[in-house]
Amino acid sequence: MNDNDILIRLRHLMKQSSQAKVDWEAVRTDSTIASLGFDSLTILDLVYDIQQEFRVEFEAEKLAGVRTVGDLIAFLKSCMGGAPGEKSAPRC
Amino acid sequence: MKNLRHAAEYAGARFALALCDRTDARRALALAERMADAWFALDFKRRRVAVSNILASGLETKWHRALRLARASYRHMARVIVESLKASTVFADDAVRRSMIETNIHPAAMEALTDPHRGVIVVSGHIGNWEIAARALSFIKPVVGVTRPMNNPLVENLIQQRKPWGRFTLTPKHDANAVRFLETLARGKILALLVDQHAPDMKYMIPFFGRPAATHASAALLHLVCGAPLCFGYCLRAGMMKFRLVALEPIAVKPSGKRKEDVETILRRISAELEKAIRLAPDQYLWAHRRWRQ
Numbered sequence: 001m002n003d004n005d006i007l008i009r010l011r012h013l014m015k016q017s018s019q020a021k022v023d024w025e026a027v028r029t030d031s032t033i034a035s036l037g038f039d040s041l042t043i044l045d046l047v048y049d050i051q052q053e054f055r056v057e058f059e060a061e062k063l064a065g066v067r068t069v070g071d072l073i074a075f076l077k078s079c080m081g082g083a084p085g086e087k088s089a090p091r092c
Numbered sequence: 093m094k095n096l097r098h099a100a101e102y103a104g105a106r107f108a109l110a111l112c113d114r115t116d117a118r119r120a121l122a123l124a125e126r127m128a129d130a131w132f133a134l135d136f137k138r139r140r141v142a143v144s145n146i147l148a149s150g151l152e153t154k155w156h157r158a159l160r161l162a163r164a165s166y167r168h169m170a171r172v173i174v175e176s177l178k179a180s181t182v183f184a185d186d187a188v189r190r191s192m193i194e195t196n197i198h199p200a201a202m203e204a205l206t207d208p209h210r211g212v213i214v215v216s217g218h219i220g221n222w223e224i225a226a227r228a229l230s231f232i233k234p235v236v237g238v239t240r241p242m243n244n245p246l247v248e249n250l251i252q253q254r255k256p257w258g259r260f261t262l263t264p265k266h267d268a269n270a271v272r273f274l275e276t277l278a279r280g281k282i283l284a285l286l287v288d289q290h291a292p293d294m295k296y297m298i299p300f301f302g303r304p305a306a307t308h309a310s311a312a313l314l315h316l317v318c319g320a321p322l323c324f325g326y327c328l329r330a331g332m333m334k335f336r337l338v339a340l341e342p343i344a345v346k347p348s349g350k351r352k353e354d355v356e357t358i359l360r361r362i363s364a365e366l367e368k369a370i371r372l373a374p375d376q377y378l379w380a381h382r383r384w385r386q
Contacts, residue, residue: 033270040267044313045351047274051317052349060317064275 017046029070102246120174128170142379149301164375176223197339204321211277213322215311217288217366218378225327230259235282290385298359312358326369
């Protein structure tokens with residue numbers, strides 16, 4: 001899965017979780033998570049959905065350094081060791 | 093008009109704080125109870141909310157008995173403020189602190205609390221003295237309390253200056269730093285949340301005394317995404333500056349992929365435990381909050 005594939009799926013998940021009015025098609029890798037309407041509470045729905053959508057298990061605390069969509073994509077890529085759809089969820 | 097009201101409230105809060113600082117605990121508590129009685133007599137709107145909540149809970153069925161319980165609840169809230177202010181000085185002495193607080197912490201909860209590398213989510217309601225609970229837990233590991241800022245910015249500043257104490261700090265509920273709560277847990281701290289306030293998003297309607305109440309999902313979601321132990325606890329008053337701190341076995345739920353169901357499972361358990369705690373001391377619960385808003 002390349003960066004663009006992940007970005008498209010992330011846009012979809014973010015659109016579902018965020019209550020902010022955002023032009024989701026304009027979201028790029030340098031968009032900050034905070035600018036997309038996520039704060040310390042609303043991010044939790046998104047994290048849950050990401051863990052399920054990408055079938056990855058990660059310690060959410062590791063997201064502590066993530067500030068932008070690009071950071072999030074890089075983080076997810078580092079987690080997705082196995083191919084998407086594998087039965088056992090990759091863990092990082 | 094609003095600024096004038098805020099200034100008057102601020103002046104009142106400063107006066108009450110100064111009075112509290114200059115008197116011993118027994119006198120300060122007695123004075124607080126008298127002030128609570130006056131507040132109860134004047135605050136018609138909240139008094140009505142408290143009485144109707146008590147009746148709705150089924151804990152009292154007669155109006156006059158519900159009124160009596162509501163007055164006791166007002167007195168309790170006044171005591172909470174005084175006890176919390178006094179705690180910052182008396183807690184400095186280890187022996188005094190230990191004599192004030194009897195603990196009953198489940199071994200699995202204690203194991204999580206004493207692991208310095210493990211973040212723990214502690215949830216409670218406005219039952220007993222949650223400030224004392226947070227301060228007591230902060231002697232085991234640092235506590236970050238999640239708060240909603242007060243409507244009056246002057247009083248909020250005053251509280252911010254007085255409240256944070258050593259290993260007990262505060263963070264706003266809606267922090268612009270989206271990963272603040274996750275960072276707190278990653279650093280092995282306790283993240284403390286009170287989960288019995290009305291949730292405006294109305295996404296999760298959880299039974300509370302048999303009636304659906306809009307409930308905040310943040311503690312449940314944090315547990316689901318982090319796997320951090322989620323403990324329900326409470327701290328009831330057991331006498332003059334004496335408390336009983338209880339922490340139950342951590343709740344453990346694995347994400348199933350059905351977010352709503354997972355969250356509801358956790359929230360139902362928390363709500364049930366909160367109900368049990370309230371039944372132990374109904375006069376120590378904040379009944380004046382509109383919990384069952386439509």
